[in-house]
Amino acid sequence: MLENNLKFLEETFKQYYFDHFDLIRVPDRSTEREYGYKKFNSGMSRHISLKTDKDLHLLLMTNLPSDVFCSNGYYSFPNLPMTEKDWKEADLIFDIDAKDLNLPCRKDHTCIKCTSCGEVSLLQDVCPKCKSNKLDRLSLPCQNCISGVKKEVLNLVKILTTDLRIDDKNIRISFSGNEGFHLHVTNSSYNQLGSKERGDLIDYIMFRRAIPERFGFKKNNPSRSSFPDLDDPGWSGRVAKDLFGSKSKRSKGITKIISDGYPVYRQRLEEMGKNSIGVKIDPNVTVDIHRIFRLEGSLNSKSGLAKLACENIEKFNPYTEACLIGDEPVEISANSPIEFRLKNRGFGPYTNEKISVPKYAAAYMLCKGIANLA
Ligand SMILES: [Zn+2]
Numbered sequence: 024m025l026e027n028n029l030k031f032l033e034e035t036f037k038q039y040y041f042d043h044f045d046l047i048r049v050p051d052r053s054t055e056r057e058y059g060y061k062k063f064n065s066g067m068s069r070h071i072s073l074k075t076d077k078d079l080h081l082l083l084m085t086n087l088p089s090d091v092f093c094s095n096g097y098y099s100f101p102n103l104p105m106t107e108k109d110w111k112e113a114d115l116i117f118d119i120d121a122k123d124l125n126l127p128c129r130k131d132h133t134c135i136k137c138t139s140c141g142e143v144s145l146l147q148d149v150c151p152k153c154k155s156n157k158l159d160r161l162s163l164p165c166q167n168c169i170s171g172v173k174k175e176v177l178n179l180v181k182i183l184t185t186d187l188r189i190d191d192k193n194i195r196i197s198f199s200g201n202e203g204f205h206l207h208v209t210n211s212s213y214n215q216l217g218s219k220e221r222g223d224l225i226d227y228i229m230f231r232r233a234i235p236e237r238f239g240f241k242k243n244n245p246s247r248s249s250f251p252d253l254d255d256p257g258w259s260g261r262v263a264k265d266l267f268g269s270k271s272k273r274s275k276g277i278t279k280i281i282s283d284g285y286p287v288y289r290q291r292l293e294e295m296g297k298n299s300i301g302v303k304i305d306p307n308v309t310v311d312i313h314r315i316f317r318l319e320g321s322l323n324s325k326s327g328l329a330k331l332a333c334e335n336i337e338k339f340n341p342y343t344e345a346c347l348i349g350d351e352p353v354e355i356s357a358n359s360p361i362e363f364r365l366k367n368r369g370f371g372p373y374t375n376e377k378i379s380v381p382k383y384a385a386a387y388m389l390c391k392g393i394a395n396l397a
């Protein structure tokens with residue numbers, strides 16, 4: 024990142040933290056957690072221990088981080104190297120991100136940035152200016168993607184509260200600060216699970232590796248009565264709804280399944296997991312019991328937006344509510360082939376133009392790499 028862009032972002036983030044100390048707090052059991060941070064243009068510092076909000080504020084003011092993280096794990100000695108930390112337990116966490124949904128709208132709000140010449144253009148295989156194929160992809164806000172992610176979050180909450188009997192008071196949903204949502208489950212009986220057991224939990228939630236026998240198809244001797252019904256609890260009911268649509272179509276549906284045969288049914292269950300009823304979480308996040316995870320209230324350097332808790336996810340609009348940087352005018356040179364909206368105001372498209380925009384939009388475009396300070 025260019026030196027003056029970096030200075031601007033560091034100052035802007037510092038101002039945000041100064042103005043919004045109320046939003047950024049250490050979580051419960053702070054002394055048992057590991058903290059970490061990144062700076063613009065440098066790697067991760069980890070194995071930090073913080074006791075109070077004051078310690079956290081001091082870290083923000085002195086280190087000017089681009090991103091701040093806190094462990095889901097609890098340790099006896101959080102500031103020691105991983106092997107000496109003495110892991111006790113870890114909150115269950117989930118990450119649902121728009122990029123993992125692969126919605127058809129995605130190509131319309133993704134652009135490429137050439138790592139050789141810096142040109143930004145609409146999605147294509149090579150840089151239109153220098154023909155290089157070394158390209159970074161970047162996505163700008165899309166309400167349709169956010170609606171899709173919200174739907175997955177609500178499906179996940181339903182499975183957690185019904186199938187896994189997690190009290191919804193222990194589930195905290197937050198906007199990630201870019202294109203997704205995070206779910207933190209605290210104080211549940213799942214906290215003690217290791218990585219492998221969390222992997223099994225993910226298979227369950229994503230509806231992966233489903234066995235036809237479990238959903239009524241006995242390989243050698245299929246019986247009509249053992250297929251799932253729409254009123255069944257858990258996955259049986261969800262599978263039946265997806266397979267048959269309605270009770271009246273169930274009998275005909277079973278006849279077809281049996282005549283198509285066992286391998287076709289197995290294939291169909293697998294596709295249902297991937298394409299319809301499985302929840303699209305990022306499995307790598309949930310299995311990691313030593314992860315440090317973006318801290319609530321902190322800014323995301325991919326966007327300059329805040330990671331914020333959502334009281335009512337259906338009504339929450341991240342591109343207004345999580346956009347908390349000031350609006351004083353800033354002169355930038357912008358190159359964005361795609362329009363986007365922040366705080367209910369449209370920006371772009373811009374073709375290498377000098378413009379004056381509110382500070383939050385300048386920070387957003389600098390974080391995305393589609394503008395430089397003028
Ligand atoms: Zn190029």
Ligand SMILES: [Zn+2]
Binds near residue numbers: 128132167
């Ligand atoms: Zn989209």
